[in-house]
Amino acid sequence: MFKFILRRxxxxxxxxxxxxxxxxxxxxAMPGDALTGQLASNPKMDVQTLNEMKEKLGMxxxxxxxxxxxxxxxxxxxxxxxxxxxQPVTDLLAGRMWxxxxxxxxxxxxxxxxxxxxxxxxxxxxxxxxxxxxxxYNYLSYATPLFIFALIMLFIFGFVLSWxxxxxxxxxxxxxxxxxxxxxxLYHLILPAxxxxxxxxxxxxxxxxxxxxxxxxxxxxxxxxxxxxxxxKVYTNHILRNSLLPIATFFGYEITGLIGGSxxxxxxxxxxxxxxxxxxxxMQRDYSVVTALVMISGIATLFGTLLSDIILSAVDPxxxxx
Numbered sequence: 001m002f003k004f005i006l007r008r009x010x011x012x013x014x015x016x017x018x019x020x021x022x023x024x025x026x027x028x029a030m031p032g033d034a035l036t037g038q039l040a041s042n043p044k045m046d047v048q049t050l051n052e053m054k055e056k057l058g059m060x061x062x063x064x065x066x067x068x069x070x071x072x073x074x075x076x077x078x079x080x081x082x083x084x085x086x087q088p089v090t091d092l093l094a095g096r097m098w099x100x101x102x103x104x105x106x107x108x109x110x111x112x113x114x115x116x117x118x119x120x121x122x123x124x125x126x127x128x129x130x131x132x133x134x135x136x137y138n139y140l141s142y143a144t145p146l147f148i149f150a151l152i153m154l155f156i157f158g159f160v161l162s163w164x165x166x167x168x169x170x171x172x173x174x175x176x177x178x179x180x181x182x183x184x185x186l187y188h189l190i191l192p193a194x195x196x197x198x199x200x201x202x203x204x205x206x207x208x209x210x211x212x213x214x215x216x217x218x219x220x221x222x223x224x225x226x227x228x229x230x231x232x233k234v235y236t237n238h239i240l241r242n243s244l245l246p247i248a249t250f251f252g253y254e255i256t257g258l259i260g261g262s263x264x265x266x267x268x269x270x271x272x273x274x275x276x277x278x279x280x281x282x283m284q285r286d287y288s289v290v291t292a293l294v295m296i297s298g299i300a301t302l303f304g305t306l307l308s309d310i311i312l313s314a315v316d317p318x319x320x321x322x
Contacts (some may be wrong), residue, residue: 005310012302019298020074024067027287065268070291080288084281089292093274098275099169100262103196106189110197114246115204123204123212123243132204140203148196150268153195164191165268192269196262205246209241 026042072298073080079089110162122134158166165171170185215221262277270276274293281289 005306008306008309012306015302016299019302020071020295021067022042023291023294023298024063027291028063028066034047036202039122040071068143071173074295079292082281082286083176084284084286084289089289092277092289093292093296096274096277097271099271100266100275103189103193103273105260106193107196107200110193111200111204112247116208118201119205119208120212122209122239123216131209134209138202138205141199144160145201146199147264147268148200150192150265153191154268157191164188169272188271192265192271193236195269196265208247211245212239215239215242 027306046227070080079093081087082092085092118134118137122131125131154166156262157163165188169188170181174181174184216235221234221238224238225231229238262273263278265271266273266275267279274296277289278293280292281287
């Protein structure tokens with residue numbers, strides 16, 4: 001296992017290098033920059049002042065010089081300066097990053113809490129009325145765009161029924177660090193997390209249902225039944241244990257997929273996370289923030305893939321990757 005993890009980490013090194021080059025090249029290929037945008041919005045700034053600022057910040061250096069300076073600063077933990085927010089990108093991401101992580105964790109917990117029981121019911125009692133309802137829910141979830149579903153949830157439960165707040169991550173008047181603060185923060189999380197989880201269940205339900213249907217007709221299951229093993233133990237120890245392997249495989253991918261989904265959810269629900277910041281930075285051409293967020297997302301994807309492989313090799317005793 002150790003050799004496998006070490007080998008995978010070494011493979012990630014050239015992948016990260018290629019990723020960094022692509023991110024930097026795409027950022028440079030985008031039209032305009034944050035300082036040029038300020039020329040139109042700030043009447044006190046003239047062209048000469050703008051050019052002096054660009055020269056001071058190294059924005060007029062050759063592309064390869066800017067790239068190596070960017071990489072060098074990355075190793076130092078310096079993600080650059082946000083020209084729009086006038087502060088280091090690291091400080092800008094600090095609070096928002098934890099908000100996005102918290103939202104992603106809650107979505108992931110709710111997704112598995114909903115999907116695993118439904119997948120088990122659909123796979124064990126195939127073609128029953130419950131299975132047909134679950135299949136219908138699955139088709140509806142798959143066909144519904146996230147941004148439309150989130151808007152409907154926001155309108156019904158936020159504006160019409162007023163059960164949940166419609167924006168923010170915590171009320172301003174609540175004192176930080178208190179028990180009421182954490183309860184209020186969780187209260188703000190429920191609606192966006194539930195909106196994301198209800199649509200994120202589709203893959204897990206379908207994979208688990210299909211695996212249970214395929215596994216319960218295999219020879220080792222028939223052998224267990226012929227030996228008189230109780231049906232409950234057959235499903236728990238044989239069918240369900242083997243059917244959960246694909247779910248473990250996709251666990252890491254689902255973690256990274258939540259980062260992409262959080263962009264939509266955070267924008268619709270006004271949730272102050274890195275997803276909302278990412279869209280704002282693109283619109284404002286704040287490329288230091290954009291490149292930092294894309295790089296973080298890419299690194300998370302690579303580590304999510306590694307995590308999936310580690311979980312699969314640990315869960316399935318028949319797999320030994322050395």
